[in-house]
Amino acid sequence: GNSVTQMEGPVTLSEEAFLTINCTYTATGYPSLFWYVQYPGEGLQLLLKATKADDKGSNKGFEATYRKETTSFHLEKGSVQVSDSAVYFCALTLYGNNRLAFGKGNQVVVIP
Amino acid sequence: GAVVSQHPSWVICKSGTSVKIECRSLDFQATTMFWYRQFPKQSLMLMATSNEGSKATYEQGVEKDKFLINHASLTLSTLTVTSAHPEDSSFYICSAGKTGTTEAFFGQGTRLTVV
Numbered sequence: 094g095n096s097v098t099q100m101e102g103p104v105t106l107s108e109e110a111f112l113t114i115n116c117t118y119t120a121t122g123y124p125s126l127f128w129y130v131q132y133p134g135e136g137l138q139l140l141l142k143a144t145k146a147d148d149k150g151s152n153k154g155f156e157a158t159y160r161k162e163t164t165s166f167h168l169e170k171g172s173v174q175v176s177d178s179a180v181y182f183c184a185l186t187l188y189g190n191n192r193l194a195f196g197k198g199n200q201v202v203v204i205p
Numbered sequence: 206g207a208v209v210s211q212h213p214s215w216v217i218c219k220s221g222t223s224v225k226i227e228c229r230s231l232d233f234q235a236t237t238m239f240w241y242r243q244f245p246k247q248s249l250m251l252m253a254t255s256n257e258g259s260k261a262t263y264e265q266g267v268e269k270d271k272f273l274i275n276h277a278s279l280t281l282s283t284l285t286v287t288s289a290h291p292e293d294s295s296f297y298i299c300s301a302g303k304t305g306t307t308e309a310f311f312g313q314g315t316r317l318t319v320v
Contacts, residue, residue, distance in 0.1 A: 125307040136211070136298050136313040137249075144307060182248065191302030191309040192239060197248040 095120045097183050099196035107204055108175055114168040114199050116157075116183035124185035126150075126159055126166040127193070131180045140168075140181070173203045207233050209301050211312025218289055218319055226284045226315045228299030234279035235301035239309065240272075243296040255282040289319040 100115040118124065125144045129137040141150030146161035155170045166183060183196040208231040218224050228238055236257045241249040253274050254262040261274035271293075273285040282301075286293055296316050300309040 127308075129311075134316075137300075137311040139308055139310075142308065186307055186309070191237065191300065191307065192251065192254060193249075193300070193309055194251075195248045200246070 095124065095185060095187060095194050097185055097194055097196035099183050099199055103200035103202060105202045105204065106173060109172045110203075112168070112170045112173045112177070112201065114181055114183075114201070116166045116168065116196055118164050118166065118183075118185050120164075120185060120187060122187050124187050126157070127184045127186070128155070128157055128166070128168050129182045129184060129195075131182065131198070133179075137182065173201075175203045175205055177201060178203045207301075207303050207308075207310045209299065209310045209312045211299055211315055213315060214313060215316040216318070218317070220290055220319055221288055223285055223287045224289055224317060226286075226297055226299075226317075228282045228284070228301070228312050230280045230301045230303075230310070233301075233303050235282075235303070236279060238276060238282040238299055238301045240274060240282075240284050241298045241300070243298060243314075249298060252284075257282075286317065289317070291319045293317065294319045 096119045098117050127142045128140040130140045141152040143150040143159035149158045157166050157168045180198045182198045184193045210229045212227045238255040240252045243249045252267045255274045255276040257276045263269045276282040298314040299312045
């Protein structure tokens with residue numbers, strides 16, 4: 094089946110630190126990959142996406158590269174801010190049908 | 206833009222009553238909408254796919270008689286939690302797809318508390 098695996102546990106880091114959240118996927122076809130962000134008490138917002146191998150999605154200083162050879166889509170940001178504190182979900186969809194499979198999410202807490 | 210509005214944002218109801226949650230695409234037509242459920246500190250679980258003008262497709266393990274979905278127009282899908290119980294308390298989120306894009310647009314979610 095199609096699934097997404099995110100690294101375990103919350104992530105706590107200091108302001109201006111480097112952030113990496115790992116995401117790997119299993120898919121029967123060629124998925125589109127996404128990172129969504131959820132701020133407290135809110136719905137999900139698309140952070141970035143990539144639709145084919147070697148594509149790099151980027152937004153608000155965040156980046157992720159679609160790596161087919163390692164089936165990964167790791168999220169990175171060079172210098173986090175307190176406002177980046179949120180839950181981050183990696184997700185995939187096949188066939189462009191908007192039906193998403195999500196990873197478990199990672200709580201990111203940035204302390205001043 | 207592509208805005209999805211979900212209403213209400215939170216609701217408290219008594220055990221045994223039914224609650225209806227609305228999901229509207231405000232500036233585009235959505236032939237397909239999706240309903241997810243999110244438990245505390247967990248991921249989103251797809252409950253069902255709502256298809257305009259036809260029956261919803263439910264994921265395995267989701268009770269279709271308990272979670273009634275109606276997609277009567279191209280801009281509105283509703284989820285009704287029937288005979289709610291405390292274990293139905295959760296965060297429910299809808300999403301809608303826009304033709305020509307792989308991106309799904311999410312509502313702001315509904316926090317349901319059954320007491």
